[in-house]
Amino acid sequence: MWRSAVLLACCVGLPRTSRADDAALLTDDTWRYRSAGDLVVDGGLVLGFPAALPTGLAKGVGAGVMTGRQLAWGARASWVTATESSLPWTVTHSDLRLRVAGALQTAAGRGTLGLRLGLGGTLVHESRVRNQGMRAGLTGSDLESSAFSMLPAADLDAVVALHVAGPWLLMMSGGPTVDVFESKLHAGWSAQLGVAWQP
């Protein structure tokens, strides 16, 4: 019985103790945000379809910088990689996506909604390893090869940014992508989840 009484006392007493602490981590100002600047720098984790592989899920990181209000422009870059296998090959593609971007955006409460179009190129580095080749004693180009290729590409992303605290935002974006590979359009998708900084 006395244990229950102690527990009840702690539950009632501890919040009072916190409220009385002048050095509290969370205050009324904590969730107050400001969005005075035009510049937004963001970064986060990226998932997407590889630019030149017929299958797989590419994972990596991305970042961008945009400036402007309703009409914004800037540059973005992301690096993603995917490794997939067939019977004879294990293929790793690393995609470096470089884009110039323009966006139409509007504020909605604490958030910002936007539609962003990115144009540029995707630099693809391919690394191919012949499966079982090392056990078979293959060396050199019979065992592995690598190649680079720059593919023209474009992205269309829906962007949602939510002011969290101070200059910090939670930012999500995603949408279809397209690139030109072997003279054909190669469609895919990409998405990013990360944080943004708007001074």
Next chain:
Amino acid sequence: MTRTAIGIELVGAVGLLGLLGACGDLAGFGGAVPPLATVDVQVTGDLASVQIPGPNPPALRVALVWGAQWLTEPLCILPPDDPSVATLVAAGCRDAFGFVPERVATNAPLAADGSAQLALLDLPAPDVMVGDVTARVAYASVVVYDDRDGDGTLTFGRANRLGGRENGPPDDQPTATVDVVYAASFASMTEPDTRLAFREGAFNQAAAFYPRSGCGDPLPSFSIVSAGGFSAQEALAAQLQGKLPPEDPAACRESSTAAPVSLPFRAPAELHELACVERRTDSSIRYREPPADAPDLTSRTIACAKVPDFGSGKANGAIQLAISGRSDDSCAGLTHYVLRGCRNDALCELPAWDITATPPSWWPCPVPAVR
């Protein structure tokens, strides 16, 4: 520099990258697949002198065949009890030291000049490799054959064995093959051979898997190895001493796969076992309960033989009826009938069947006393 100017330069640089987008040489999963090994084959001799006439012109192909680890059954290797058993062994047992195929790795057509190139795109599977992961090896024979069934590969047959009483559903898998073998680089350990070896890790000289005792180790990964062979008497004598039969070092060779494999045309009768697989590879025997009605023994050789007990006395005079395949079968093999026994052991303590009191009327062997 203003922020606008920086932005313009940035836009220009990134845009230029995009415009550079020329086609690269990315291959993805496509493109030619380099073989893991390539074996050059050269067949010598005159096909016409050994050819078996067929309905169509010969479609000669070359196959690379991985070998199975196989042990002959005791009846085929032990001294025969009497001449009838010796005749049965001659008719129904394959070469105890012969190469036993397990799987075809690759095929290629034989060119008119007798050459062919075998490209291996896969490593041998673990079931054709003998040893543990730190030291294992696989051997393959190069086989030249007439692809009479036209399926593009060497088709294997197996022994045509008789069924038993209440022996489960009938075995309806084909036992015959129409493909005719005309040459093999590795037919038997009792004659000179050249084989493709795949070695992974170390090499166990004491392993009795197609042994080449006295020869050098196969090279790591793929290699071509040769041996001069040994006689069956040498092999049995070495076995009694717990040793492997020695090879003549002068006939040994270990080289890379760049060395071509040369093999002559031979009479198909000497090589027909190269197209015969074995269901049981550990020398164990599947015993059958004799059916009530007499099986068709046309062109088969039969003998009443003692059930081998290797001197333990456990057999106590038990007799089995052993029957060879038909004389025109593709592959040799024995059928074993016992009046009392189990599927895997004719001397089991609790027999799965015991008809010693009521043997079938056609049973040609002595009937043991009822227990």
